[in-house]
Structure formats: structure tokens, C-alpha cells
Amino acid sequence: MPVATADYVIVGAGSAGCVLAARLSADPGRSVLLLEAGGPDRRAEVAMPAAYPRLFGSSYDWAFRTIRQPGLGGRRTAWPRGRTLGGSSSINAQIWTRSLPSDYDEWGLPGWSDRDLLPYVQRAEQMEDDEDPTAPRPHLSELRDPSPSTAGFLAACREAGLPESAPEGFGPVRVTQNHGRRWSAADSYLKPATRRPNLTVLTGAEVLRLLIEDGVATGVEVRLDGERQHLRAAREVIVSAGAVNSPALLLRSGVGDPEQLVPLSIPVLVDRLAVGGNLADHLYVPVSADSPQPVSPGLDDPQAAAREYLSRRTGPLSSNLAEALAFVATLGAGPPDLELLWMIVPELGPEQASRHGVTVASVLLKPASRGRVRLDPADPAGPPLIDPGYLSDPEGQDLATLRRGVRLARRVLSRPALQSWVKQLPVPDPAGDDELDRLVRARATTLYHPTGTCRMGADPDAVVDLSLRVRGLRGLRVVDASVLPEIPRAHTHAPTVTVAERAADLILAESP
Ligand SMILES: Cc1cc2nc3c(=O)[nH]c(=O)nc-3n(C[C@H](O)[C@H](O)[C@H](O)COP(=O)(O)OP(=O)(O)OC[C@H]3O[C@@H](n4cnc5c(N)ncnc54)[C@H](O)[C@@H]3O)c2cc1C
Numbered sequence: 001m002p003v004a005t006a007d008y009v010i011v012g013a014g015s016a017g018c019v020l021a022a023r024l025s026a027d028p029g030r031s032v033l034l035l036e037a038g039g040p041d042r043r044a045e046v047a048m049p050a051a052y053p054r055l056f057g058s059s060y061d062w063a064f065r066t067i068r069q070p071g072l073g074g075r076r077t078a079w080p081r082g083r084t085l086g087g088s089s090s091i092n093a094q095i096w097t098r099s100l101p102s103d104y105d106e107w108g109l110p111g112w113s114d115r116d117l118l119p120y121v122q123r124a125e126q127m128e129d130d131e132d133p134t135a136p137r138p139h140l141s142e143l144r145d146p147s148p149s150t151a152g153f154l155a156a157c158r159e160a161g162l163p164e165s166a167p168e169g170f171g172p173v174r175v176t177q178n179h180g181r182r183w184s185a186a187d188s189y190l191k192p193a194t195r196r197p198n199l200t201v202l203t204g205a206e207v208l209r210l211l212i213e214d215g216v217a218t219g220v221e222v223r224l225d226g227e228r229q230h231l232r233a234a235r236e237v238i239v240s241a242g243a244v245n246s247p248a249l250l251l252r253s254g255v256g257d258p259e260q261l262v263p264l265s266i267p268v269l270v271d272r273l274a275v276g277g278n279l280a281d282h283l284y285v286p287v288s289a290d291s292p293q294p295v296s297p298g299l300d301d302p303q304a305a306a307r308e309y310l311s312r313r314t315g316p317l318s319s320n321l322a323e324a325l326a327f328v329a330t331l332g333a334g335p336p337d338l339e340l341l342w343m344i345v346p347e348l349g350p351e352q353a354s355r356h357g358v359t360v361a362s363v364l365l366k367p368a369s370r371g372r373v374r375l376d377p378a379d380p381a382g383p384p385l386i387d388p389g390y391l392s393d394p395e396g397q398d399l400a401t402l403r404r405g406v407r408l409a410r411r412v413l414s415r416p417a418l419q420s421w422v423k424q425l426p427v428p429d430p431a432g433d434d435e436l437d438r439l440v441r442a443r444a445t446t447l448y449h450p451t452g453t454c455r456m457g458a459d460p461d462a463v464v465d466l467s468l469r470v471r472g473l474r475g476l477r478v479v480d481a482s483v484l485p486e487i488p489r490a491h492t493h494a495p496t497v498t499v500a501e502r503a504a505d506l507i508l509a510e511s512p
Pocket of ligand 1: 011012013014015016017035036037038080081082083084085086087088089091092093094095096097205206207208240241242243245246249447448449450479480481482490491492493494496
């Protein structure tokens with residue numbers, strides 16, 4: 001019998017895994033082993049705020065793609081997910097947004113209301129100048145050197161009459177940066193804890209399946225240095241592999257829908273249809289325009305921009321590229337259903353655009369469509385089949401909201417305050433519904449916020465219970481974006497950190 005390697009084995013050093021590793025190992029009486037499939041977060045593009053699109057498709061990205069989306073004219077869309085220390089928080093756009101209070105309250109789950117979660121998001125928030133800079137919390141800051149065009153966008157929102165009072169409103173983003181450097185969950189939580197003798201972090205350690213004996217998760221099978229090994233957990237295995245890989249790992253381990261598992265010859269340990277289901281994502285339509293003057297970072301004289309960034313951590317390369325946002329209730333009532341995100345690039349991708357441009361991204365905040373993550377029958381150990389079910393809701397609400405969003409984006413782009421940044425308006429005015437629908441289907445893509453595939457709930461069909469324990473097994477939890485039962489009207493890093501902060505307290509409260 002192999003010896004126990006740690007009390008807690010955490011799978012995945014992403015937003016949630018870093019929080020858990022730091023919080024659990026703060027108790028010297030508990031040992032923690034954190035396993036990360038990717039490597040260390042050393043590449044310069046991680047720290048440099050404007051460079052993250054260059055990590056897409058690299059070894060720092062799982063580089064998933066969706067299956068063909070009928071709602072998007074049969075297109076497949078790229079789905080980057082971080083694969084390094086910090087996970088997606090090491091390749092993301094660094095925006096920190098709290099969920100709306102109603103987001104959590106709508107879950108209707110005891111212990112998970114906004115009131116219950118407020119102390120946890122507060123504990124996670126620390127502005128650069130706060131008193132205790134060594135505390136393991138995300139460092140948040142304003143952008144150091146926002147583009148002058150961003151003031152134009154905010155003025156245009158005012159000119160367009162966008163609402164200014166909460167929960168609607170517009171403003172510059174707050175970012176997970178520390179003195180002009182990206183500050184991922186690995187920077188804020190994990191690195192301050194790595195010297196603890198009771199915390200071991202292994203990179204290049206891909207967990208292949210969970211070891212489950214007599215209904216108890218006892219450890220994991222991992223590929224480490226090219227070899228398969230079994231690593232044991234004395235107390236718990238905690239899966240924090242993200243909204244794609246957490247359900248995939250449960251499915252490969254026999255927790256899921258028998259109709260999917262039996263044909264793959266995977267023994268069914270827990271019959272649970274919900275594993276991989278309930279997939280929700282924020283879909284957005286980029287409404288872009290070329291700019292008559294320089295605006296996109298690093299295009300003109302990239303060497304001068306690099307010198308400025310490296311010497312002072314300022315200049316265009318300290319931008320996160322998506323510098324401001326607006327939340328709008330497009331039907332005039334209720335919580336916001338749309339976000340406008342101001343980007344100072346004509347498109348976001350690994351290839352640096354060769355022209356200056358700006359984008360107002362129309363983001364569907366509360367999608368009605370749902371999808372599913374499945375194992376690929378042709379290669380169950382390989383990349384899962386991701387079907388976000390974009391624009392598949394039978395009532396067509398999602399398409400209608402995005403149609404309103406594109407009209408709104410055009411309205412903002414056409415205001416006088418943006419005149420000097422927009423060469424030609426991208427959408428004809430007035431555009432008919434059919435024309436807008438074609439545009440949405442042709443251009444919409446992911447804002448990288450998948451959630452819900454290991455849904456938490458009090459009902460017997462939920463994947464995890466209200467303490468995030470996998471129902472039907474002992475010694476196994478899931479803690480990451482996959483447990484959110486509903487997608488929040490916010491960018492998903494902060495809500496994931498918030499949930500992980502509370503999960504850590506729940507685990508620590510259980511007697512050793
Ligand atoms: C390009 C991009 C831009 C984004 N922009 C923003 C933004 O600006 N603001 C915001 O709030 N949110 C943003 N997000 C979303 C946000 O980053 C995620 O919602 C959040 O990081 C999810 O955290 P997580 O812990 O669920 O998963 P992740 O952070 O993805 O962590 C999962 C970790 O598990 C590891 N892992 C997976 N499988 C295994 C395995 N089998 N064995 C070992 N390790 C494994 C992964 O490599 C990864 O490190 C963005 C995401 C992306 C990809």
C-alpha cells in the first residue's frame with residue numbers, strides 16, 4: 001500500500017486551487033499536495049498585462065475548441081483555459097468584478113446568499129495601498145496608464161444616456177495587477193505560501209483519474225515525469241480543475257451519466273446525469289471599428305513600448321486591453337442583462353492585429369441557453385467535447401438580447417465623444433433584425449466564462465452538496481467555477497475566488 005502523501009490532494013492550481021492550497025496549509029497541522037498539469041508561470045507574457053492573447057494556443061493554454069455550434073452558423077470557437085500555475089487567472093484579462101447581490105440570492109441555497117458570501121469577497125479584495133501587503137489576497141488596482149480613448153468611451157456612454165445607478169452603470173475596470181504586473185491567484189495566494197513545510201506543489205502533474213474504493217475517494221492517478229503514479233489523500237481529494245476538466249475527470253472516474261459511460265467501458269460508480277451538464281457561458285459579439293489614430297498597444301514602435309513597460313511598468317503594455325465596462329438592463333427593468341466591454345483592439349487573439357482599432361463587445365450576461373461537456377467517445381482521455389449550446393434557448397431570448405446589444409454598441413460608438421477614435425461605424429443604421437441576427441451568428445464568441453458543469457444544489461440531482469462534497473461518495477469535493485449553479489452577471493474570476501474562500505472555511509471547520 002502506498003503511504004498517504006498528504007491530508008488534502010488538490011487537483012489544479014487555478015483560481016480556486018490556489019486559494020484552497022493557501023488557506024488549508026495555513027493550518028500547520030494539515031498537509032496539502034497541489035497538483036498542476038501545466039508548468040510554472042514563468043513566461044514574460046503572463047506578467048505583462050497586454051500580452052495575454054499571445055498565450056492563447058501556447059503550452060499555457062489547454063486550447064480547447066467547442067463542437068460545431070448550430071446557433072453560430074455551424075462555427076467552432078476557440079476556448080482558451082489556463083494551463084499553468086494560476087490557471088486561467090494567469091492568462092485572463094485581469095478584470096475583477098463582484099457578482100451582483102441578486103446573483104447569489106437567486107441561487108436560493110442556504111449558506112450561499114449574498115449576505116453569506118460578502119465577507120469572503122471582502123476578504124479576497126485588497127487594493128494596492130492597503131495596509132497589509134503580505135496578506136494572501138488578490139492585489140487589485142486601477143489601470144496605471146489607461147488609453148485616452150477609454151475616457152472617450154465613458155463620455156460616450158453618458159452621451160448615449162446609459163443608466164448610471166447600480167446595479168447598472170459604467171466605469172473603468174479594476175484589475176488583478178500589482179504595480180503594473182498581472183497578479184494571478186498564484187501570485188496572490190500560492191507564492192506567499194510555498195515555503196510552508198506542509199504544502200507541496202507539483203507542476204507537470206496531470207491527474208488522469210480519481211482513485212475511488214468502496215465509495216471513498218482515496219487519491220488520484222497522475223502522470224508525473226512521464227510515469228503513471230498513484231498519490232494518496234489521507235482526508236480528501238479536492239477537484240479544482242475548472243469548468244471543462246473537473247466534469248471530465250469525474251466522468252473518467254465513473255461519476256456521471258451511465259448512457260455516456262457504459263459504451264466507453266467506464267464502470268459507473270455514481271449515476272449522475274448532471275455531471276458535465278448545465279454548462280453556461282457569457283457569449284459576446286464584438287462590434288469593432290478601425291481607428292483613425294493610434295490606440296492599440298504595442299503596434300507603433302513596439303520596442304519603445306517594451307522599454308517603457310520594463311523600466312517603469314507603465315505605458316500601453318500595462319493595459320489589460322479591455323479597459324472599461326457598462327452594465328445595462330436592455331428591457332429597462334430588472335437586473336442588467338447586457339454588458340458593454342470597451343476594448344482598445346479591433347480583435348482579441350494570438351495574432352497581434354496589424355491595424356489600430358477599438359471594439360465594443362456586447363456581452364450576454366444572463367444566457368438562457370445551456371450546454372454540456374462530454375467525453376469524446378473516440379478518445380475519452382483526450383480533450384472533451386464542449387457544446388455550450390450557444391443561442392439554443394427555444395424562446396430565442398439570447399439572440400434577442402444580443403441584437404439589442406449590438407444596436408446599443410453602435411449607439412455608443414456613434415457618439416461625438418468617440419468620433420476621433422472611430423473611422424467608420426461598423427453596423428448600418430437602422431439595421432433590420434435579420435441583418436443583426438446574421439451578424440450575431442457570424443461573429444459571436446466566448447468571453448471565456450464557463451460555469452455550472454458540476455452544479456451545487458440541495459436537490460438529489462446536483463453534483464455537489466452545499467458543502468461542495470460530491471453526492472454519493474465520501475472524501476471528494478469539487479471547488480471551482482464548475483460548482484456555480486447559475487452564471488453570475490459578472491466576470492467569473494472574482495466569484496470563483498469567493499466560492500473557494502468559503503469552501504476553505506467549510507473544510508477547515510471540519511474537525512481533523
Ligand atoms: C482568456 C481568458 C480571459 C478571461 N478574462 C477574465 C477576466 O478578465 N476577469 C474574470 O473575472 N474572469 C476572466 N476569465 C475567467 C476566469 O479566469 C475563470 O473563470 C477562472 O479563472 C476559473 O477558475 P477555476 O479555478 O474554475 O479554473 P482555472 O483557473 O482554469 O484552473 C484550473 C486549473 O486546473 C488545472 N488542471 C486541469 N485539469 C487538470 C488535471 N487533470 N490535472 C492537473 N491539473 C489540471 C489547469 O491547468 C488549471 O491550472 C477569463 C478566462 C480566460 C481563459
